[in-house]
Amino acid sequence: GQNIDQPTEMTATEGAIVQINCTYQTSGFNGLFWYQQHAGEAPTFLSYNVLDGLEEKGRFSSFLSRSKGYSYLLLKELQMKDSASYLCAVSSYGTASKLTFGTGTRLQVTL
């Protein structure tokens, strides 16, 4: 089976940096995705990691350590529009690249 853990809620200040952690236990690991979901909207793809290390994409970066079963999403220069839920999802080998999602981290950006 698979187990994915991420904090339920976080609060950060506009302009700051926030790190959202995700730990996972899985067999047949085949990559980790981060999605952003604003309230009442569809999840949208942010990043994908399959090798160890940091992937940078503008204000957002994602890190993976396969040996530790650990990932984080780093958001820099926070903006109010970054207030959303951030979903960590693990892909496993098999048909159709199924994803198993964590319960999500709700981030509140304040002034």
Added chain:
Amino acid sequence: DVKVTQSSRYLVKRTGEKVFLECVQDMDHENMFWYRQDPGLGLRLIYFSYDVKMKEKGDIPEGYSVSREKKERFSLILESASTNQTSMYLCASSTQIYSNQPQHFGDGTRLSIL
């Protein structure tokens, strides 16, 4: 841009009714998925399909069935709706051309069973 369209944003049905949720994608994706999303439980996979007429159970298939008669359309069926099926339902699709392409989601259907 990938477009995944779900037939209804909001739906209210009664206990015991047969309910159909429709999903259409316009990117010729092989894979399609149905999830439900509940507070504190996250996204949970109900069924998925990797080809026309092919379907596989996800983590919580009980009380649901699916149909994929055409590549672009994936339907979720609640055979006899119950109140514990009140939830947000999300459809997604992805391609098999490259491994681990992201899933693209529809806007969701908020279903209430009374």
